[in-house]
Amino acid sequence: MTAGAKAFSQLRLQGVSRRFGGHDALRDLDLTIEAGEFVALLGPSGCGKSTALNCLAGLLPLTAGSIWQDERRIDTLPPERRGFGMVFQNYALFPHMSVRANIAFGLRMRRLPKDEIRRRTDEAVRLVRLEDHAGKLPGQLSGGQQQRVAIARAVVLEPSLVLMDEPLSNLDAKLRLEMRTEIRRLHQSLGLTTVYVTHDQEEALSLADRLVVLREGRVQQIGAPEELHTRPANWHVADFMGYRNLWTMRVREAADGTVAVERDGLRLVGVPVGPVAPGDEVIVAVRPEDVRVDQGDATTNAVPAEIEVVEYQGRELAAEAVTAAGSRVHLRTDRRVAPGDPVTLSIDPQRLLVFPGDAAATRPADKAAAVVEEPGLVG
Amino acid sequence: MVTTTAATDTRRRIVARPAAWLVWGAVIFFFLNLLGVVGSVLVSSFGQRWFDTWFPDGYTTKWYGDAWTEFALLQVITVTLQVSLLVVGLSLLIGVPAAYVLARRSFPGKRAIYLVFLLPILMPPITYGIPLATVLYKFGFAGHLSGVVLANLVPSVPFVILTMTPFIEQIDPRIESAARMCGAGMRSVFLRVLAPLLLPGMLASAILVLVRTVGMFELTFLTAGPDSQTLVVALYYSMSAAGIRAQQSVDAMAVMYTAMMLVLLVIALRYVNPTQLVARVKEEPEP
Amino acid sequence: MSVTTPTPAVESAGPPAPARAHWQHRLAERGVDRHLWLLTPALLFVVLLFLYPFFYGLGLSFQPTEGGPFSDYARFFGDAYQRDTIWTTLGLALPAALLNVVASVPIAYRMRGRFRGKRLVTILLVVPITLGTVLTAQGLLNFLGPTGWFNRVLTALHLTDEPIRLVHNYWGVFFSLVITGFPFAFLLVLSYLSGIDPTLERAAATLGAGWWQRFRMITLPLLMPGLATTFCLTFVLAFSVFPSAVLVGNPAGETRVISIAAYQAAYEQYDYPYASAIAMIMGLIELVVIAVVLFARTRFYTGSTGGKG
Numbered sequence: 001m002t003a004g005a006k007a008f009s010q011l012r013l014q015g016v017s018r019r020f021g022g023h024d025a026l027r028d029l030d031l032t033i034e035a036g037e038f039v040a041l042l043g044p045s046g047c048g049k050s051t052a053l054n055c056l057a058g059l060l061p062l063t064a065g066s067i068w069q070d071e072r073r074i075d076t077l078p079p080e081r082r083g084f085g086m087v088f089q090n091y092a093l094f095p096h097m098s099v100r101a102n103i104a105f106g107l108r109m110r111r112l113p114k115d116e117i118r119r120r121t122d123e124a125v126r127l128v129r130l131e132d133h134a135g136k137l138p139g140q141l142s143g144g145q146q147q148r149v150a151i152a153r154a155v156v157l158e159p160s161l162v163l164m165d166e167p168l169s170n171l172d173a174k175l176r177l178e179m180r181t182e183i184r185r186l187h188q189s190l191g192l193t194t195v196y197v198t199h200d201q202e203e204a205l206s207l208a209d210r211l212v213v214l215r216e217g218r219v220q221q222i223g224a225p226e227e228l229h230t231r232p233a234n235w236h237v238a239d240f241m242g243y244r245n246l247w248t249m250r251v252r253e254a255a256d257g258t259v260a261v262e263r264d265g266l267r268l269v270g271v272p273v274g275p276v277a278p279g280d281e282v283i284v285a286v287r288p289e290d291v292r293v294d295q296g297d298a299t300t301n302a303v304p305a306e307i308e309v310v311e312y313q314g315r316e317l318a319a320e321a322v323t324a325a326g327s328r329v330h331l332r333t334d335r336r337v338a339p340g341d342p343v344t345l346s347i348d349p350q351r352l353l354v355f356p357g358d359a360a361a362t363r364p365a366d367k368a369a370a371v372v373e374e375p376g377l378v379g
Numbered sequence: 380m381v382t383t384t385a386a387t388d389t390r391r392r393i394v395a396r397p398a399a400w401l402v403w404g405a406v407i408f409f410f411l412n413l414l415g416v417v418g419s420v421l422v423s424s425f426g427q428r429w430f431d432t433w434f435p436d437g438y439t440t441k442w443y444g445d446a447w448t449e450f451a452l453l454q455v456i457t458v459t460l461q462v463s464l465l466v467v468g469l470s471l472l473i474g475v476p477a478a479y480v481l482a483r484r485s486f487p488g489k490r491a492i493y494l495v496f497l498l499p500i501l502m503p504p505i506t507y508g509i510p511l512a513t514v515l516y517k518f519g520f521a522g523h524l525s526g527v528v529l530a531n532l533v534p535s536v537p538f539v540i541l542t543m544t545p546f547i548e549q550i551d552p553r554i555e556s557a558a559r560m561c562g563a564g565m566r567s568v569f570l571r572v573l574a575p576l577l578l579p580g581m582l583a584s585a586i587l588v589l590v591r592t593v594g595m596f597e598l599t600f601l602t603a604g605p606d607s608q609t610l611v612v613a614l615y616y617s618m619s620a621a622g623i624r625a626q627q628s629v630d631a632m633a634v635m636y637t638a639m640m641l642v643l644l645v646i647a648l649r650y651v652n653p654t655q656l657v658a659r660v661k662e663e664p665e666p
Numbered sequence: 667m668s669v670t671t672p673t674p675a676v677e678s679a680g681p682p683a684p685a686r687a688h689w690q691h692r693l694a695e696r697g698v699d700r701h702l703w704l705l706t707p708a709l710l711f712v713v714l715l716f717l718y719p720f721f722y723g724l725g726l727s728f729q730p731t732e733g734g735p736f737s738d739y740a741r742f743f744g745d746a747y748q749r750d751t752i753w754t755t756l757g758l759a760l761p762a763a764l765l766n767v768v769a770s771v772p773i774a775y776r777m778r779g780r781f782r783g784k785r786l787v788t789i790l791l792v793v794p795i796t797l798g799t800v801l802t803a804q805g806l807l808n809f810l811g812p813t814g815w816f817n818r819v820l821t822a823l824h825l826t827d828e829p830i831r832l833v834h835n836y837w838g839v840f841f842s843l844v845i846t847g848f849p850f851a852f853l854l855v856l857s858y859l860s861g862i863d864p865t866l867e868r869a870a871a872t873l874g875a876g877w878w879q880r881f882r883m884i885t886l887p888l889l890m891p892g893l894a895t896t897f898c899l900t901f902v903l904a905f906s907v908f909p910s911a912v913l914v915g916n917p918a919g920e921t922r923v924i925s926i927a928a929y930q931a932a933y934e935q936y937d938y939p940y941a942s943a944i945a946m947i948m949g950l951i952e953l954v955v956i957a958v959v960l961f962a963r964t965r966f967y968t969g970s971t972g973g974k975g
Contacts, residue, residue, distance in 0.1 A: 059556050079559040086560040092553035096575045105571075106561030153561065163560075402776045405769065406787070413794060413845065415815050416805030423808055431813045477708030480701055492709070499716050501898075501956065503906030505925040506949040507716060509932050509941050510723025533715050536708060565701075594798040596909055615800050618913055633804045637797060644796050648789060 007160045008069045009035050011193070015065035016075075018051050018217075025051040027217045029065070033161075033195065038187055040196045040208035044240065048217040049197045053163050056195060058082050069160075080109075085154030085192075086163040090170060091146045093138035099149050100125065100134045106157045124156040127186070144175045151183070155192060164196045168203060180206060201241055205229060213237050234274065235283040235355035243285035244330040248357070251280045259354045264325035268301050270352030281357040288318065290351040291331035293343050301347040305329060307337045321345060417637065424630035442631040450613055450632055456639075459609040461524060462599070463592045466531045467585045473532075474539030475581060479573075481540065482547035496537045504597035507533065512601040522604030530598040535588045542587065546580035579650070586647040593643060610636050727943035738943040748944075751924040752951060758836070758911075758923065759904035760955075762843035766851035767897045771889070774856040775881070788856075791849035802842050803913035807833055810841065810914075838914035839921045843904045851900045858892030859885070887966060894963035898956050905952050924948045 011033040018026040026048040033039055041049040054060040056067065058079035067075040074082055085106075093102050103124050107117040125134050128148035138146055147167060154162055167183070168176045184207055187194055198204050204211050205225040213220040213228065221233035232238040239246055249261040249268070259272040261284055268284065276282050305321035308328075319337055321329045329345060337343060424442055426435025446452060481493060499507065511530055512521055520526035550573070558572045599609050608616070614636055617629050730738040742748045777784065794802060810816050810832040817829040832838055862885060870880045908925040915921030928948060932941030 057556070057560060059559070079556070080562045080564055083562070084560060086557065088553045088557055090551065090553065092551060092557040094554060094558070094572055105558065105563070109562040109564075109567060153557070157562070398772070399776060402773050406773060409848065410790060412809070412816070413790075415809040416802060416845065417793075417797075419808035419815060420801070420805045433815070433818060473707045473711050476704035480705045484701060486702065492705070495712055495717070496708070499712075501902060501953075502949055503902060503925065503952060505906055505908055505928055506945045506952070507720055507723075509928055509938075509945045510726070511715065511719040512932070513726070513938050513942070514719040514722050529715060532711065536711055540708065590796060594796065596798060596800055597906065600909075611798060611800050614804070615909055615913070618800070618804055629804070630808070633801055637801060640796050640798075640801075641793075644792065648792075 007035060010070055011161065012068040013052075013056070013065065014068065016052065016055055016062055016067065017064040018048070018055055018060060019063045024217045026055065026214075029219060031212060031219075031222070033193060035193050036191050038194045038196065038207060038209045040198060040204035040211050041214060042198060042201060042204040042211050042240070043214035043220075045199055046216075047214040049199075049214050050165055051217075052214070053165050053195060053197045056161075057084060057086055057163050083157070083159055084161045084163055085157055085159035087147075087150045087154045087165065087167045089166045091138070091150040091167075093146055093149055093153070095138055098135050098137055099130060099141070102138065102149055103152045103156050106153065110157070120156055124152040127155075128152040128182075143171050144179060147171065147179055148182070151186065155186065155190060158190075158192070160193065162192045162194045164194065166198055167196075168198070168200075176203075183207060213240065215240075231273065232285070232353070235285055238283075238285040238353060238355065242287055243353070244288050245284075245286040245291070247284045247327060249282055249284050249354075251276050251278050251282055251354070254278055258349065261354060264327070266303060266323060266325050266327060268303075268347070268352060269349045270301075270347075270354045271350060272354045274356045276354055276356055283355045283357055285353045285355060286329075286347055286351065288330040288332045290347060291329060291333075292346050292348075293331065293333045293335050293337065300349055301352065303329070303345045303347075305343055305345050307339055307341045307343060310337060310339055420630050420633050420637070423627055424634045426627060429627075442625065442627040443635070445625070446628040446631040446635070449628060450617060452610075452613075452632065452635065454606075455608055455610050455613045458524065458527075458607055459593060459639075462527050462531060462607075462609055463589050465524075465528045466535050466592045467588050469528070470532055470535035470539045470588055471581060471585055474536045474584075475543055475577070477536075478540045478543035479547055482544045483552060496540050499533050499537050500541065504534065504595075505601075508598050508601045511598075515602055521602045522607065524607045526602045526604075527599050527607050527609070530602040531592050531595055533598065534595070535592060538588060538591065539584050542584045543577075543580055546584075547577065550576055583651040586643075586650055590640070590643050590647055593640060610639065723942040724946060726939045727946050728939075730939045730943075731937060738940045739947070741940065742944060742947060747922075748927055751922055751927045752947075754921065755905060755907070755923040755925075755948075756951075756955075758839055758843065758907060758921065759901055762840055762847055762904045763851075763897055763901040766844060766847040766900050767855070767893055769848060770852040770855040770896070771893070774852060774859050775885070778856060778859045788853060791853060793849075794845050795849055797846075799842060799846055799907070799910045800913070802845050803910045806838055806842055806845070806910075806914050810838065833914050834916050836915070836920050839907060839911050842910035842914055843907060847900050847903055850903065851896050854896040854899065855889075855893065858889055858896070861892075862888050890966040891963050891968045894959050894966075898959050901955060901959075902952065905948075905955075924951075 013029050013031045013033075016026065016029040017024065029048075029052055031039075041052055043049045051060060055062055055075075058075070058077060062075055065075075066073055094105065097105065100121055104117050104121045107120055112120075125131055128151060130145060130148055130152070133141060133145060138149060141149065147170075150167070154164075164183075168179050171179060180203060183196075186192075187207075196204070196207060205228070208225060210222065211225060211228050212222050215236050220237045221228060228237065228241055232241050232243070235243075235246060247263065249263040249266075251259055252262045252267070253260040254272060254276055257271065258269060259276055259282075260267065260269050261282060262268075270284060303323055305323045307319050307321050309320040311318045313332075316332050316334050317337060318330070318332050321331060321343060323329065323345075331345065422435065423429055425438045425440065427437040427439050429435035477496075481489065481496075508530065511533065512526075515521035515526045515529060520529055554572060554576075555568055558568045563571065593609070594611060595609075596611050596615065600612050600615065603609065603612055610632075614629075614632055617632060727738055728735040730741075733740075777787070808814055812829040812831070816832070817826075820826045820830065832841070866884055866888070867880045870884045875883065906925060907923055908929070911917060911921045911923045911926060915923075917926055924944065925948065928941050928944040931937050931944055
């Protein structure tokens with residue numbers, strides 16, 4: 001059988017790097033994947049996540065580093081001998097083969113006995129619920145069905161590792177949600193180790209056991225979904241994880257796990273993430289849903305503002321408000337505010353993250369600093 | 380002259396009339412002349428005697444029989460087919476793998492290699508044909524079938540490369556990657572995935588090379604011996620030796636050549652669109 | 667697997683130093699891998715059948731049967747009868763190529779888009795290209811000859827009293843170049859035009875541009891690079907005119923083109939060095955014309971034209 005087909009207990013990427021021309025597409029990726037894990041590589045386009053996946057698949061040669069499957073070095077193996085399965089962004093189905101032939105292709109490559117091929121193909125077809133379409137060509141299928149063929153083709157070999165390259169990005173919003181559940185269901189029932197690439201943070205958070213956030217070819221943060229959601233390691237990750245309010249401010253005071261910041265007369269209190277000292281320029285990050293509107297008589301982080309733009313989003317409204325000093329605040333609220341309304345905004349200091357400015361933040365993720373004690377009030 | 384604004388169609392109807400007439404007039408004039416050129420050969424080949432009148436005095440098919448025996452056309456046509464099929468087969472065999480590499484890889488010197496492949500198409504055939512014929516004579520190829528085939532390969536292989544490269548480029552490389560991820564080795568990728576997908580392209584390319592080789596005059600002319608003339612070269616010789624043989628039997632031979640080319644053309648047009656016969660430019664997709 | 671794969675370097679167990687990439691990676695990085703072997707047949711072919719003969723001819727041209735290395739070139743340029751073939755060739759090829767391209771533009775502009783019979787028109791246009799110059803020459807001799815249909819029509823219409831001489835001179839060759847060259851140029855121009863997104867012109871129309879302004883300021887600039895390429899390819903065809911120059915021209919006089927000179931040197935005088943020298947001059951002149959046109963082409967926008975082409 002194919003050399004790499006047997007399962008492993010650990011897959012290690014050591015200093016995996018890839019350059020294109022003079023540009024680092026991926027730099028020093030260290031990652032250990034445990035058997036059965038669902039790991040998502042997350043980042044904006046061009047961050048190196050697809051490069052990482054292709055290096056792992058063997059479709060791209062490494063510029064430096066190595067990949068180990070337990071104690072066996074596999075980065076020198078051609079892709080067909082690594083025994084991984086892969087789902088491509090545009091599915092890459094063989095257009096001249098029927099659904100069944102597409103799924104059976106890998107089994108035929110392994111020269112399995114005919115009846116075993118038939119049995120396993122049938123099983124895979126049933127698994128992705130395409131029994132009625134098994135004889136069709138890929139061109140006759142809808143996007144979601146093609147997607148399922150691609151997944152079946154990858155998992156029918158029971159590969160030691162399944163690689164998925166933005167598999168849902170070509171589907172419409174509704175289908176994307178359905179397929180997301182389907183992928184999760186497959187992972188739970190088959191227990192296949194999976195590396196999943198996406199630029200959609202929501203998708204990554206909902207699917208993965210562990211997330212790797214990349215930016216400009218470098219790892220920014222590795223952690224469980226909740227960790228990334230609540231404690232991004234730097235402002236770039238915060239930006240990517242849905243902290244739409246990012247303000248450049250200056251530190252006034254920093255003590256006891258809290259920090260007071262200021263700009264144009266606006267004073268806020270928050271939690272430092274990373275080393276900040278008085279006088280530093282910092283980036284303040286707040287999620288829109290953490291901005292409250294006219295709630296009680298908050299004295300901390302209360303900011304008078306005026307609503308400027310309102311978007312209706314079902315149960316909630318997404319709004320943009322402008323403070324007296326001209327800062328823009330994105331917020332979500334279930335109150336029926338209207339453009340021109342004067343409001344008082346408040347932000348829980350626990351939910352206001354203060355990141356070092358870019359000069360300091362380009363250092364690799366510093367997780368230690370993200371651990372914060374009690375919030376304190378700053379006068 | 381310009382009065383209308385956005386409505387394109389109204390504009391066409393109002394302003395474009397004289398221009399349209401002019402354009403269609405030019406096209407029709409061109410086609411009438413074309414018809415005259417081809418038609419006069421056709422009519423003449425069936426005419427008994429044709430001097431200074433609109434049409435021949437009477438009609439006959441005897442010139443075809445004359446041409447067939449006089450010019451040994453059976454042998455000439457056999458040679459033509461042999462040469463063309465050999466050229467088609469060899470140029471595909473040499474050209475397609477090269478086109479694959481050029482479409483898929485970037486490596487040092489790729490541009491230079493591409494340029495070298497382009498040159499035989501850009502150069503007039505006589506320019507490289509004369510040195511080529513000299514070399515082929517030196518090594519004893521010229522004057523035989525092999526020399527004619529070798530000479531005709533020179534523009535054909537680059538032509539295959541140029542038509543196949545964009546064809547291969549438009550096949551998603553991820554399909555190959557997918558096959559490899561399924562465990563297919565290089566040979567399986569080529570035989571089971573690429574070959575079926577490339578078949579239409581190779582067919583088109585083969586047909587185009589066939590048409591070009593049957594019609595190729597200069598290179599065959601420079602390298603052919605008496606036993607290795609193709610139809611077009613035989614036609615040229617019979618024309619330049621005009622006066623020795625009846626004009627009509629030369630016309631009959633020309634008609635046979637035309638018929639052969641038209642048959643090829645009809646076959647070709649089943650697989651390629653007309654523009655491809657000219658150059659490798661993508662046409663808008665058929666509706 | 668039929669192709670031998672180098673055995674993967676299985677290194678000894680234990681945590682390895684984050685070493686430099688494997689040598690296979692470093693080669694593959696530069697695009698060098700075993701697939702490059704697929705290029706060898708084609709390279710071998712082009713070297714043996716194109717480059718070698720070409721340089722052999724170049725070398726031969728500097729080894730004339732008598733005189734110094736450049737004497738064959740000197741002989742060509744010193745002899746007015748030979749030298750003039752350059753002007754004869756250019757005098758035929760340049761106007762013919764130019765006419766073919768220029769006439770193609772309005773016709774293609776009118777015919778782009780879909781209409782009934784478009785495919786038929788294009789198929790008819792391919793016919794003369796497919797037939798080639800030899801057959802066209804034979805047809806022109808019949809059609810344009812003193813007793814041919816063309817002159818008969820002219821006489822019948824009383825446009826002329828005497829048959830006009832249209833073959834065995836400059837015009838015979840010129841017409842044959844137009845008959846084979848025009849469809850070629852037209853089909854190319856048409857496909858370049860189809861490659862320009864028609865929305866661009868509509869956008870210009872909504873901004874108040876009339877059809878001439880739209881053509882002049884939107885379509886033409888986007889079409890220019892295509893026209894330059896078309897001109898080059900049409901010129902190459904016209905420049906290598908040989909059979910028609912012999913058959914419908916006056917090969918001893920006004921249509922003695924440079925390829926006839928080269929052919930005569932090789933196959934009538936058997937002076938291969940001299941023939942090679944003429945062939946080299948011919949190639950050089952053609953490349954100069956093409957280089958000039960392509961250089962001019964770089965001054966236009968050559969990026970995507972937004973269409974389907």
